[in-house]
Amino acid sequence: MSKCRVCRGPAIIDLPRHNAHFCAEHLQQLCRRQVERAIADHSMLAPGERVLVAVSGGKDSLALWDLLLELGYEADGLYIGLGIGAYSDESGAFAQDFAAARGLMLKRIDLRADLGYDVPTAARATGRVPCSACGLSKRRLFDDAARDGGYCAIATGHNLDDEAAVLLGNTLRWDVDYLARQMPVLPAGDGFPRKIKPLVRLTERETAAWCITRGIDYQVEECPMAAGNRHLGYKATLNELEARSPGTKAAFYLGFLERMGPVLADHRASETAALSTCSRCGAPTTSDVCAFCRLVETAAAHEPVPVEVLTARSRRR
Amino acid sequence: MSKCRVCRGPAIIDLPRHNAHFCAEHLQQLCRRQVERAIADHSMLAPGERVLVAVSGGKDSLALWDLLLELGYEADGLYIGLGIGAYSDESGAFAQDFAAARGLMLKRIDLRADLGYDVPTAARATGRVPCSACGLSKRRLFDDAARDGGYCAIATGHNLDDEAAVLLGNTLRWDVDYLARQMPVLPAGDGFPRKIKPLVRLTERETAAWCITRGIDYQVEECPMAAGNRHLGYKATLNELEARSPGTKAAFYLGFLERMGPVLADHRASETAALSTCSRCGAPTTSDVCAFCRLVETAAAHEPVPVEVLTARSRRR
Numbered sequence: 001m002s003k004c005r006v007c008r009g010p011a012i013i014d015l016p017r018h019n020a021h022f023c024a025e026h027l028q029q030l031c032r033r034q035v036e037r038a039i040a041d042h043s044m045l046a047p048g049e050r051v052l053v054a055v056s057g058g059k060d061s062l063a064l065w066d067l068l069l070e071l072g073y074e075a076d077g078l079y080i081g082l083g084i085g086a087y088s089d090e091s092g093a094f095a096q097d098f099a100a101a102r103g104l105m106l107k108r109i110d111l112r113a114d115l116g117y118d119v120p121t122a123a124r125a126t127g128r129v130p131c132s133a134c135g136l137s138k139r140r141l142f143d144d145a146a147r148d149g150g151y152c153a154i155a156t157g158h159n160l161d162d163e164a165a166v167l168l169g170n171t172l173r174w175d176v177d178y179l180a181r182q183m184p185v186l187p188a189g190d191g192f193p194r195k196i197k198p199l200v201r202l203t204e205r206e207t208a209a210w211c212i213t214r215g216i217d218y219q220v221e222e223c224p225m226a227a228g229n230r231h232l233g234y235k236a237t238l239n240e241l242e243a244r245s246p247g248t249k250a251a252f253y254l255g256f257l258e259r260m261g262p263v264l265a266d267h268r269a270s271e272t273a274a275l276s277t278c279s280r281c282g283a284p285t286t287s288d289v290c291a292f293c294r295l296v297e298t299a300a301a302h303e304p305v306p307v308e309v310l311t312a313r314s315r316r317r
Numbered sequence: 318m319s320k321c322r323v324c325r326g327p328a329i330i331d332l333p334r335h336n337a338h339f340c341a342e343h344l345q346q347l348c349r350r351q352v353e354r355a356i357a358d359h360s361m362l363a364p365g366e367r368v369l370v371a372v373s374g375g376k377d378s379l380a381l382w383d384l385l386l387e388l389g390y391e392a393d394g395l396y397i398g399l400g401i402g403a404y405s406d407e408s409g410a411f412a413q414d415f416a417a418a419r420g421l422m423l424k425r426i427d428l429r430a431d432l433g434y435d436v437p438t439a440a441r442a443t444g445r446v447p448c449s450a451c452g453l454s455k456r457r458l459f460d461d462a463a464r465d466g467g468y469c470a471i472a473t474g475h476n477l478d479d480e481a482a483v484l485l486g487n488t489l490r491w492d493v494d495y496l497a498r499q500m501p502v503l504p505a506g507d508g509f510p511r512k513i514k515p516l517v518r519l520t521e522r523e524t525a526a527w528c529i530t531r532g533i534d535y536q537v538e539e540c541p542m543a544a545g546n547r548h549l550g551y552k553a554t555l556n557e558l559e560a561r562s563p564g565t566k567a568a569f570y571l572g573f574l575e576r577m578g579p580v581l582a583d584h585r586a587s588e589t590a591a592l593s594t595c596s597r598c599g600a601p602t603t604s605d606v607c608a609f610c611r612l613v614e615t616a617a618a619h620e621p622v623p624v625e626v627l628t629a630r631s632r633r634r
Binding site for chain 1: 488489490491493547550554557558561562565568569572575576577580584
């Protein structure tokens with residue numbers, strides 16, 4: 001029987017990249033310390049700052065909310081109903097149950113009820129992949145909610161696997177603008193609130209272990225609209241490299257932050273494009289009408305498309 | 318039956334990244350043009366410059382020599398006998414036959430006969446991977462031969478697959494110094510001759526097709542000492558990404574040159590470490606005795622190790 005590296009008690013998980021096993025208590029200690037370190041290394045939050053957590057009902061966002069509260073931050077949640085059929089109904093229930101059981105404040109926005117569209121319909125109406133309309137909607141609604149609620153920052157549950165996969169995609173294309181922006185904290189500016197990713201030092205296996213050992217129920221199913229996308233392919237590639245050589249994924253992402261961050265800093269500084277103001281909503285934009293206003297206009301005018309239509313199509317591909 | 322994109326005649330090869338098929342004549346045209354473009358884009362050679370080709374007897378180095386002659390350069394060859402058993406005997410014969418059939422000048426150096434060691438023995442004596450002693454020996458002997466022979470540059474047969482795999486390894490570790498140096502031309506300086514890689518725009522499938530359609534016999538077998546090394550693992554990873562999305566490999570490597578080259582230029586400029594002179598041989602080095610003199614001393618003093626000992630050990634791993 002394997003023993004915890006810290007206390008020599010019975011272990012519940014092995015983490016090859018740390019070359020060690022851990023019991024529940026010391027797995028949690030590891031998670032807390034990695035999040036504290038990410039927050040400190042990148043000046044994500046000062047003590048006492050209020051933070052708005054982007055809550056999806058999955059393991060990462062619920063672990064993030066739980067960890068930020070554990071570390072003493074004042075953290076409220078915002079859940080956005082994306083209208084992705086039963087997947088959205090279930091994820092919303094997980095988020096709601098987590099908040100209710102702990103007496104936390106969870107704001108809710110429903111794309112269909114509040115804005116007149118949903119993600120499957122937006123995907124069909126714009127002719128783009130669903131992740132495009134989803135990301136655009138979430139970014140805007142979180143920005144607005146953080147500003148209106150007086151939060152210092154928006155925290156998202158992107159973990160090491162997510163960030164390493166995005167980094168691999170940006171690196172394979174050497175998209176220098178995207179690489180320069182792929183930092184775990186984006187400072188406030190141009191009317192946008194600060195964005196932080198406190199879980200970048202934790203793998204998805206570790207955030208899942210946090211939830212399980214803390215008794216947090218979460219949505220296990222992956223979003224049906226994301227099946228087969230490139231991001232999941234990059235995750236698979238990194239998992240193969242990690243299996244051959246444990247630690248590859250963390251070295252790839254954390255080495256990028258440490259050694260390429262400074263190299264790309266000048267590029268970031270020279271990149272500030274002139275922003276104007278959206279003629280409809282007043283948000284900062286590079287064109288006359290911002291991408292979000294254009295999305296809402298196109299998607300809300302389209303006849304609702306049930307999620308099954310798009311997922312059936314993607315299965316046929 | 319597939320047709321050549323250029324002449325609509327019967328095709329002999331399909332190149333998914335070009336989304337086209339080619340006949341032998343136009344495959345050769347494509348190869349010539351890609352090499353001309355690499356030489357021009359990176360100012361590798363001026364017309365009439367004499368170049369020393371690093372010839373191993375494999376498809377890449379023989380294709381390189383053939384292509385440089387086709388393009389009108391004065392190109393001699395240098396073959397280094399590495400003492401890797403039957404593999405070295407055969408590769409030397411392929412190099413010799415190529416040169417003899419065309420009346421070309423091929424210089425030969427034999428590590429065992431001329432320097433008192435071979436690669437398997439050097440690997441055992443230094444306790445490092447064979448590729449380490451092999452690369453160090455080749456770099457030094459090519460440098461010396463190019464300088465002594467008055468050549469303007471040393472040309473090596475590194476192809477797109479090789480360079481993309483090295484790039485992936487350097488990128489996964491974000492080794493910024495190595496990334497900054499990973500350019501297809503290294504200018505002369507500090508006593509080192511210019512180094513050029515004219516095949517960086519051709520895949521190994523394309524250099525093999527060049528040899529086959531030109532009637533060049535080459536060593537097909539891979540070096541037995543390289544089996545299972547990391548470089549081959551990175552090649553496999555890139556081949557999987559390429560199969561999912563043709564063009565990924567070329568976009569990765571050529572995009573790096575185009576977009577990261579400028580970003581890394583400042584890093585390259587600031588990187589020139591102070592070099593002193595080896596107290597034994599006078600070559601530029603960062604220590605008192607250069608790495609090559611230390612290798613020769615250690616390896617030549619060691620009892621010869623037959624190649625079978627090392628490859629049998631690596632097979633058991």
